[in-house]
Amino acid sequence: MIVLLRDLLRDSPEFRIGAVLVVFVLLLSVLASFSPYPPESVYVVPPDVPPSLTYWFGTTSRGQDVFWQLSFAIRNTLLFGCTVALISRLFALVIGLISGYKGGWIDRALMSVNDTFIVIPLLPILVLFYFMMRDRISWLMLALIMACFGWAYDARLIRSVVMSLKAREFTQTSLFSGMSTRQILTEEHLPYVMPIVFSTTMNNMVWSIGLEVTLAVLGFTDINTPTVGGMIYWANQHTAMVAGVWWWIVFPTITVIMVFIGLFLLAVSANAYIDPRSRLWSMEGAS
């Protein structure tokens, strides 16, 4: 593991940049625990103060310190992404493993449902969901709903890996030695599938955080829990750009862009490390 990290750090500029961005944002989110103000309270500092030594990122029109507010927001946003990614990984793994290993009509049926979930436009459904739930919508509920939709693409990837594993000899050997399907899948195939799961986790977080930000800026989430999208929502409510309180929008935007690019670059470099075909690439780059 340490060797792997060292190799990636040394030989993949994508990984270096991605790691720096993600570590920076993680540090910011850890700082939330040391905030002098609780996240929900308003008018604790003078409003509309531009960035200064006292208030690094300035203060909002609601009398909140942008820096501390942002550290809460980014913590909640990352936690949201992780929750969705974790739950949807479970779905993707189960569906992908079964579909790829069983084949036949089970595979066809599962993949039909799978492709349906890939194709359905999710945003209108999430908006409809918010419309029906209104203020009762909670952070966890939204995460669960998105997890129910966010597994399909990755289940397909996992399925294709399992299908190629199934054709290999060791699967047959395990089958003849009397292992059950569950044993073969969890003990023999899972180790080969895990690297893909890791790289899709990052991509899934990019996806779910992106949707969460989108819903939040429209006000279609629980707006009282600070998230990055929620901060932009409140800034828009107070027409921050027009009022010249640009720091209220600019700092959350920069931070969330760092999250997206950082996670995406980690996923890209992890993929390059896993995928033997892209190894050819790095060979050509080297010579």
Place this chain on the structure above:
Amino acid sequence: MRGYLAYVGRRFGQFLLVVFIGINIAYVVTHASPIDPVEQSISAVTSYGNTAPGAIEQMRNSLRELYGLSGTPVEQYLLFWKRILRADFGPSMSAFPTPVGTLIGRALPWTAGLLAVSTIVAWGLGNLLGGLAGYYRQSRGLKLMGVIAMGLHPIPYYILAMLLLIVFGFLWPVLPISGGSAMNLPQTLTPEFVLSVLQHAILPALSLILIGIGSWFLGMRSLVSNVLAEDFVVYAELAGVRSWRVLTSYVMRNALVPQVTGLAMSLGGIFNGAVITEKVFGYPGLGSLLVDAVYAGDYGLVLGVTTISILGVSIGVLAIDLLYPLLDPRVRVS
């Protein structure tokens, strides 16, 4: 020919499944919710002033009828489907008495036009540049483009649209940042109107295209680097086939095949992007209609836009699927 028909049959079956599951999700979301849309509409109306109790009871009954919430669950379910198949969502509450169908009909061409143009441009340009970048790997310009694509691709539509809005709305105000056309122009086919429509479409289309290009570029670049190692490419190069011909008819032509499947698979996501982009730029399409309907508490309109969106995206996917055999002759036989 028989292979093609079997393929068409399978894709049509998948289309029906998407519509079926999508509409059912909409049904479950609306009917399993703890909040009653009827009571919500009533409280929205009554909050403006006192209404006679008898009138409220009458309103409750007619709303129940209107929203399809009266009768047994089975009746409600069948009625739900009947209305969708006839595209009959009743009158809009926020724009009473205009039918929801009319509002959607007005918004649909804007969204369809914006989506079609920006998707085709992004797909075409992204694949072309990505193909070149995969083939001419030493080119500095194309490498730089790869870096830009990596930076743009993961950014969500809302953030990019907002950045464009800030740049062209506040820092350098040269383009219209809101609406589908200038307010003072009648919506007839005059040159002024068309020009105004095009001007207003630039920013929404640009944000959709910039993000789209990034993902097609990266996908095509890695596909091309895989195709380059294929025997038929090496063979054509050994035969001294001109490199432009190898690049177009051998490398990119083959790499394009999975990109068509990719387009069908990402249409839903692109539609999501269009919804939010329209809202940012106040573009008069389905996205703005949907968000405004939520703010106005218009149940029929929200449901109508959602179901039409599911239907529209599924039709788009089906259309791409049916074009696919043109690009891949192997489908036509097996």
Place this chain on the structure above:
Amino acid sequence: MHANAQSAPAPQGAQPILRVRDLQAHYRTSHFGVRRGVKAVDGVSFAVNRGEIYGLAGESSSGKTTLIKSIAGAIRPPLEIVGGSVEFAFLPGYGGLHRAPPVDVARIRWRHLSYIMQGSMNVLNPVRRVRSVFVDFAYPHIGGSRKQFEQQVIAHLARVRLDPSVLAAFPHELSGGMRQRTTLALATICRPDFIIADEPTTALDVVVQKEVLGMIRGIQRETGSSVLFVTHDMGVHAHVTDRLAIMYAGRLVEEAATAEIFRNPLHPYTRHLISSRPRIGDDTPREGLGGSPPNLADPPPGCRFHPRCPLATEICKREVPAMLEADTGHRVACFAVNQGSRP
């Protein structure tokens, strides 16, 4: 092209059509910090005469595919030509396609030097009709009107017993044998001086294999082309080649007229290759060769065959044996053999 329709080797002293001198081709890779160098071809010299079919035999990891890639100028990273030269009579003065100006290389490709590739499934573009492939490959060299060209292609297809209807087909619509005959027609339509054939019949079943081999031989006699014929299958070599070179771990170990090699194999590895061929009616147990082919990233010193060689002595572990003429036209690289035959 060449009226000379002989299959026998050209008389000694005539200019060979291909001369390879001390060719060295290595793979250099670096993947996430792991650097590797593989000496796939390490000092190979031979010459091919006009009008002959020159065979190249060896195991699958012996470097023969790398050798023909280097000769054909199909050099892409991580493959690199490290030393030596490749001289074709029709492209003199550059020492290899990889060193010649691209314009000249494009001019001789297919017109003078063509290629039949291993595996018939993937050498034809799956989304392009056979007609367009013929146009891409051969039309720039043949010219004339499209109609004339098509007539010529149809006539040529008849030589490999293919119906003109294949022109309208996509590759996946043809059987394996038809595809291989299509590539054969494609490689020979310009009547090239030199054809490189890399395992052209390996993927085919025995009946089709024999048919295709016969066609290669027939077309070669008719056009007078020279062929570099590469396969691991000694039976195929016995059937079609005039002269034969044996390759082991990136080097040549023996070269002679094919009949001579089968009659009188000198190198221990050649003997092993020939004796391990199955023969009908012969059920004496075959002596296996101990060990496995060397890892070319870290080959043994001296003669690369010594760890598996029954005749190995001390010198074999230290020094590299040179290819020396043991008999007229029979070269071999082995200390044991060369000591025995040369006092």
